[in-house]
Amino acid sequence: MKKTANLLLMFTMLIVLILSGCSKEDGSTEQGINEKDSTAETVTMFLAESWPSSIVDPSWTDPIAKEITKRTGITVKVTTLKSDNADAELNMMMAADELTDIVVAYDDRKTRLISGGFVRDLDELIEQYGPNIKRNLGPFFDNWREDDGKMYALGNWNWNAPTKYALNLQINTLHMRYDILKELGYDKLDRNGEGNSFITVDEYTRLLDQVKSRYPDLEPALIEGEDAYKTMIMSTGIQSRHNTVFENGKGYYLYNNPYTEKAIAFLNKLYTGGYIPKGFASFKQEENESLISNGKVFSTLGNVPGLSNSQAALSESNDERRMVMFYLIDNPNVKSIFANGYWGIGGPSIMVSKKSEKVEAVMKLFDYLATEEGSLLLNAGVEGVTYNRVDGKNVPTDEVAKGYAAWDTNVIKKYGVGGWFNIFPSLAGVDKEGNANDINAQKVFEDDKWVVYNNMDWKRFSYTQIVSGVGDLKKENNPEAFEAFVRINGYAKDRMVKAIVAPDGQTSKKEWAKAVQQMESDGLAELNKALEENWIKLAKALNKDPEKLNQVEADK
Structure with a gap:
């Protein structure tokens, strides 16, 4: 009886182990690949500017961040500024040769990274790993090139129909x-x-x-x-x-x-x-x-x-x-x-470190976010959490829409909406059916007559970039x-x-x-x-x- 009981116990444990290892149809375990014990690949990112540092939760636990990891198998370990002296923090990283896989920097800091040879020319990487980046963001590459004709940084968003949905002018x-x-x-x-x-x-x-x-x-x-x-x-x-x-x-x-x-x-x-x-x-x-x-x-x-x-x-x-x-x-x-x-195209700011050993993972992340699906996630968030489908249209929840319109950083950080699309490359304009990826900007534009008023004539008569x-x-x-x-x-x-x-x-x-x-x-x-x-x-x-x-x- 004891031997039989032991055999039954071993059999039961074997069945449990087999079932616990079974995968769902999408290839992830029942827990999801964004859990702590997942096999998600981690890349690192440093936000060397106060603006992006102030609008995201670096813990990578908001709904958009979690969903990015679930869909791509990539999680991002984010480092934000620890002081008001961005120059000193970036200089220290460069001097110690401890740059992260991804670096976000503007203007003079971006120039120092490029001139110092700390970041990669992206053209070859895009050819090898970025078909969606090339297809969807290619028209904007000339605006992102430096004086040597090379492109070291991608813009974080673009409007492909700016007269229809442009929020901040x-x-x-x-x-x-x-x-x-x-x-x-x-x-x-x-x-x-x-x-x-x-x-x-x-x-x-x-x-x-x-x-x-x-x-x-x-x-x-x-x-x-x-x-x-x-x-x-x-x-x-x-x-x-x-x-x-x-x-x-x-x-x-x-x-x-x-x-x-x-x-x-x-x-x-x-x-x-x-x-x-x-x-x-x-x-x-x-x-x-x-x-x-x-x-x-x-x-x-x-x-x-x-x-x-x-x-x-x-x-x-x-x-x-x-x-x-x-x-x-x-x-x-x-x-x-x-x-x-006003920018019809987000200024180039996101770069890949030359010392990164995870270039393929970084480019996989960028390339996914440059698709319509990835861009909708980055801009609108997660269906059922930050927006709902109503009569075939994506409609933001009241909390997210109001928080976005007032630019409430507590709401922005809580849901990731408005934060990550100001950092990662994406399509922020309209999809093939004429609906905005940034549904919160769309709502503000449609609800606020003064936004429309202030957008008159700008496309035809002003330099957007x-x-x-x-x-x-x-x-x-x-x-x-x-x-x-x-x-x-x-x-x-x-x-x-x-x-x-x-x-x-x-x-x-x-x-x-x-x-x-x-x-x-x-x-x-x-x-x-x-x-x-x-x-x-x-x-x-x-x-x-x-x-x-x-x-x-x-x-x-």
Whole structure:
């Protein structure tokens, strides 16, 4: 009996072991491959920027993260910034040769990773491992290439139908109070005609005169200084980005181009004429927010710090008591401007480390997320958790939709919606049936009439993406120009603001003339020459005409 019992026990244990090892049809165990004891392959990622670090839960346990692992067999060990000093943290990693498999970085930090040889050229990897990346994101590759023609980073999203579903259009140009424009009977307020979202400098000045006369308690305009100057430069229709201006294939330093004196003279005229608060140059964000949210400002020229945070408070009691956006143009002949705060394509930021031994897994992850299925997951989340199917349409849950619209980071982190698609490559536009992958942006766009209002004319008349020609301005390649750039950039903004706040036009001219003289002695000619050469080099790498490198529909 004892022997029989032992045999039965052994048989029972064998059956249990066999059943516990059985797999489901999709190849995963009953527990799912995202459990701790799974065989999921782990890749590492460092978010070397405060923005992505602030919008995701690095534990990789939100619904989207779990589902990515379930579908791909890949989990991501995420490292976020531990301090406010992103440069120091990234430098430490590079010095110790301890970079993660994936690195996310913008602007100067991205440039250092590329110039230092820490990240891989992606073209060969895409050919080998990324058929979906090539098929679905290929049209945007030229926008993501560096001055050497190579692509080291992928953009984190793109809109393939931006006029239909574009959520965040913070135009770096002109914001004016809708209710006051309505009281003044402004003829372009309803935006019925093509180009009605454009306003010339002369039109804007006349509006400021009316406001100053009729509303003596209002500040006609609030500016930050540098941003207002950039807005005036962009109003001419030339391309400006990363302290660089390009026109007709020629490069200029931002603070010394053919339009600089005119821009400074206009801002000085506003200042001396009492259109701008006298202490604007020293205002902190809290002071700007107080002025705007309490209805003490008619317009902002450029994006002043605190502008977006003040909008909700400003319009809380009256929907029309808000600031709406217009494109400022130098004259009626300007057809194209660069809307600095809006991107039709996510800037390239996600890179693969050269020391990574898991390149194939990283590319497998990227390639899946670049499919329609992967992009829907990244943008909309998990069906039944963050959205539901209602009459054949994907509809976000109320909690997720409201959290996304208000950009509640607690909700963003909890569900992963809005977070991961700002990091990984994906399709954020519309699918083949015309439905947005980013269903939360779609809902905001459809529900909020002001979002639609602020999107008028932008696709036809504005640059949605511009290539920077400053990327190759590296110390090892062009030391004289690089040193000049560092020296001049250290004081140019302050000298420009000093010229703006001069007591009169003549003094303003003299102030700026002294600044130009200082820039010239610090190597301005070398800097401009390098910028022009970089632009031509980039155009050659992309096999394009330097004068038509960024051509928009209105120019064709």
